[in-house]
Amino acid sequence: MIRVILTDIEGTTSSISFVHDVLFPYSAEHMADFVREGEADSTEIREQLDAVAQLSGVARDDIEGLVGVLDTWIREDRKETPLKALQGMLWEQGYQQGAFRGHVYEDAAEYLQRWHDRGLRLFVYSSGSVKAQKLIFGFSEAGDLTPFFSGYFDTRVGGKKETESYNNIVSELGVDPGTVLFLSDVEAELQAAEDAGMRTVWLIREGDLPQTDRVVARDFAGVDELLQQR
Ligand SMILES: CSCCC(=O)C(=O)COP(=O)(O)O
Numbered sequence: 319m320i321r322v323i324l325t326d327i328e329g330t331t332s333s334i335s336f337v338h339d340v341l342f343p344y345s346a347e348h349m350a351d352f353v354r355e356g357e358a359d360s361t362e363i364r365e366q367l368d369a370v371a372q373l374s375g376v377a378r379d380d381i382e383g384l385v386g387v388l389d390t391w392i393r394e395d396r397k398e399t400p401l402k403a404l405q406g407m408l409w410e411q412g413y414q415q416g417a418f419r420g421h422v423y424e425d426a427a428e429y430l431q432r433w434h435d436r437g438l439r440l441f442v443y444s445s446g447s448v449k450a451q452k453l454i455f456g457f458s459e460a461g462d463l464t465p466f467f468s469g470y471f472d473t474r475v476g477g478k479k480e481t482e483s484y485n486n487i488v489s490e491l492g493v494d495p496g497t498v499l500f501l502s503d504v505e506a507e508l509q510a511a512e513d514a515g516m517r518t519v520w521l522i523r524e525g526d527l528p529q530t531d532r533v534v535a536r537d538f539a540g541v542d543e544l545l546q547q548r
């Protein structure tokens with residue numbers, strides 16, 4: 319019996335193009351100034367730069383070098399925790415200034431509400447920081463969806479393709495992994511979750527359906543049909 323739904327964001331609740339064509343370019347455009355200015359007066363930014371220096375091997379006092387590393391990581395879509403933390407802080411400005419609103423598929427917004435109202439507990443697991451997760455759902459085109467969620471997980475529990483991360487989530491939630499349904503568009507993430515004992519549905523929103531033994535759905539209405547059958 320499924321009691322918890324754990325969902326990915328990019329490609330699952332929200333379009334890949336919103337993340338890659340809106341959020342990432344915004345962070346690429348503003349990161350250098352954000353870091354240069356924040357270095358002087360924000361402890362939070364300084365801490366993330368400490369982590370960037372440690373991970374990259376670039377000297378901590380070489381701000382332009384660190385900016386270069388962040389630029390490269392954005393271009394390469396690296397899921398490094400300090401990059402994700404800095405992007406979350408930056409996107410907050412963008413959302414608050416009305417530069418964009420969070421894209422959430424209509425079916426996702428509808429079924430998040432329905433599942434919440436039906437008593438399922440909803441959680442997010444994304445490589446985007448917890449702050450970035452709260453922003454995309456809080457400032458979504460469908461309004462504030464954060465009341466539907468009971469909690470958020472990011473790469474601080476581990477990478478999304480690692481089974482240990484899902485073990486960590488299960489122990490934090492204090493639930494039987496078989497009661498958790500993980501939704502994602504990335505097969506390696508689904509495999510890692512299944513290896514931790516979770517149930518999964520592969521969201522394939524566009525293109526042909528692959529030949530697979532996995533449980534697949536086109537959208538959240540399709541996930542709901544599967545839930546009703548279980
Ligand atoms: C929280 S919105 C930004 C998502 C993001 O930064 C990202 O890298 C996408 O990661 P996901 O795990 O949701 O595929």
Ligand SMILES: [Mg+2]
Nearest residue numbers: 326328329503
């Ligand atoms: Mg995804």
